[in-house]
Amino acid sequence: MRSTCCRRAAAQTIAARTSAIHPVPYSWVNPDAPGPSSGPLAGRAIAIKDNISYISSPTSCSSLILQDYNPPYSATCVESLVEAGAHITGQTKMDEFGMGSQTTHLPPHYTPVHNPASPSPGEPPRSAGGSSGGSAAAVAEGSCWAALGTDTGGSVRLPASYCGVVGLKPSYGLISRHGIVSYADSLDCVGILAKTTDITRQVFSILSHPDEKDMTCVSSSSRKLANEILDSHQSKITPTSTHPLIGIRIGLPLQTHLPAPHVQTPPSLLEHLQSLGATLHPVDIPSFKMALPAYYVLASAEASSNLGRYGGGWVGSKIGDNEGEFVGESGEERRKRIRSGRFGPEVKKRILAGTYALSADEFNNTYLKALHLRSTLRRQFNSIFRIPHPLRPSHTAPTKGIDILLHPTAFRTAPLLDSSTERGQSEYLQDLLTVPASLAGLPALSVPAGKLNDGWPVGMSLTGQWGMEDLIFRIAEGVE
Numbered sequence: 417m418r419s420t421c422c423r424r425a426a427a428q429t430i431a432a433r434t435s436a437i438h439p440v441p442y443s444w445v446n447p448d449a450p451g452p453s454s455g456p457l458a459g460r461a462i463a464i465k466d467n468i469s470y471i472s473s474p475t476s477c478s479s480l481i482l483q484d485y486n487p488p489y490s491a492t493c494v495e496s497l498v499e500a501g502a503h504i505t506g507q508t509k510m511d512e513f514g515m516g517s518q519t520t521h522l523p524p525h526y527t528p529v530h531n532p533a534s535p536s537p538g539e540p541p542r543s544a545g546g547s548s549g550g551s552a553a554a555v556a557e558g559s560c561w562a563a564l565g566t567d568t569g570g571s572v573r574l575p576a577s578y579c580g581v582v583g584l585k586p587s588y589g590l591i592s593r594h595g596i597v598s599y600a601d602s603l604d605c606v607g608i609l610a611k612t613t614d615i616t617r618q619v620f621s622i623l624s625h626p627d628e629k630d631m632t633c634v635s636s637s638s639r640k641l642a643n644e645i646l647d648s649h650q651s652k653i654t655p656t657s658t659h660p661l662i663g664i665r666i667g668l669p670l671q672t673h674l675p676a677p678h679v680q681t682p683p684s685l686l687e688h689l690q691s692l693g694a695t696l697h698p699v700d701i702p703s704f705k706m707a708l709p710a711y712y713v714l715a716s717a718e719a720s721s722n723l724g725r726y727g728g729g730w731v732g733s734k735i736g737d738n739e740g741e742f743v744g745e746s747g748e749e750r751r752k753r754i755r756s757g758r759f760g761p762e763v764k765k766r767i768l769a770g771t772y773a774l775s776a777d778e779f780n781n782t783y784l785k786a787l788h789l790r791s792t793l794r795r796q797f798n799s800i801f802r803i804p805h806p807l808r809p810s811h812t813a814p815t816k817g818i819d820i821l822l823h824p825t826a827f828r829t830a831p832l833l834d835s836s837t838e839r840g841q842s843e844y845l846q847d848l849l850t851v852p853a854s855l856a857g858l859p860a861l862s863v864p865a866g867k868l869n870d871g872w873p874v875g876m877s878l879t880g881q882w883g884m885e886d887l888i889f890r891i892a893e894g895v896e
């Protein structure tokens with residue numbers, strides 16, 4: 417374990433190095449210089465979000481309730497990176513427990529994360545997106561080669577779009593979540609941020625493997641099945657050197673077409689994809705826009721249950737309080753004091769909303785309805801892909817279906833950091849286009865696709881059938 421003073425000195429060093437550009441995206445910087453290493457990621461600098469356990473550092477999830485928590489082990493994904501030769505550069509700032517879209521739900525002593533993609537130095541600072549805003553900013557400013565984030569409802573893809581980098585939310589269950597602090601387990605995925613699709617693919621190939629320590633991480637047999645299905649599908653796609661996307665059917669969801677000034681899929685990009693051989697097809701996913709309310713009900717419900725473990729039990733019980741002051745306090749009073757004082761306002765809001773959705777009076781009307789919507793949405797996704805779902809062998813895919821969905825990742829560019837109008841409900845609205853793939857457990861990649869008139873980057877999302885990351889990478893290279 418490193419000493420606190422060592423950590424502080426290293427944090428100051430990186431602060432001095434990057435503060436000329438903008439406040440640092442890191443909550444902790446690794447004081448160890450990278451040693452000699454070998455393996456496919458030898459010498460590569462990779463940052464990790466502060467909800468991913470790393471034995472050498474505190475993992476606080478940007479929460480006061482975990483501010484002195486040092487995990488006793490590293491997450492499986494971190495171990496895989498280190499075994500492959502990578503150097504962990506530090507842990508990055510995030511919205512508390514992953515709840516947010518702008519990396520603004522931070523402990524009071526944190527400096528905000530500014531979006532490094534600013535078109536001109538005099539511009540008022542904009543958000544890097546969230547909740548993995550620190551990871552996206554670290555990649556965009558060039559202080560690491562790649563970064564890990566987590567994506568429950570868009571937290572890797574939205575910051576990727578706002579910062580002009582690539583962001584992958586993999587198929588649910590392909591990357592182990594052992595050692596990741598849970599937000600909403602039925603949705604949480606470890607995601608990857610990098611400057612290019614090729615780097616994202618390299619990191620994904622290291623992280624995607626079975627893990628006995630995570631029972632939701634899929635087995636090798638399911639992975640084999642997905643590969644066989646993809647291989648048999650490849651015969652329908654016969655790339656040539658001039659037309660690498662020949663045979664690929666790209667779906668454009670009607671529901672994501674929002675009028676200007678909202679971000680739209682650039683017509684020049686569509687023409688480019690056609691010139692590479694792809695064909696374009698409008699598709700109807702009627703429940704697409706209902707995904708947002710369903711997501712917030714389900715994610716809050718799961719979060720309210722997950723966060724029950726903090727404040728009085730084995731985690732978050734001591735944290736800096738002078739316990740002597742509270743002699744005679746009952747267990748319940750102590751729990752109330754710790755939770756009221758150390759959870760931030762957004763987390764408290766989610767706990768209340770989630771507890772309400774799960775209460776006896778509301779359960780049928782709210783939680784079950786959201787679950788129903790989720791299965792309807794999954795069915796609708798399965799009815800548009802011509803690749804069958806590898807884990808649901810009974811489902812037959814339409815022969816005239818599509819291979820990949822394409823739409824903007826977000827309907828806007830990065831919001832101003834200090835605007836109160838960007839808070840509250842409009843913050844939730846930013847997830848409109850990312851939550852459907854999360855509810856369906858599908859892989860989705862946000863890839864930079866130029867800039868809007870305001871000079872800020874926009875990202876396009878490619879969503880595929882479960883397990884079709886390779887196909888997504890291939891098409892993304894056509895977008896880059």
Ligand code: GLN
Pocket residue numbers: 514515516517546547566567568569570571572599715847
């Ligand atoms: N903004 C969404 C939320 O607050 C998504 C967050 C995430 O993917 N971690 O729930």
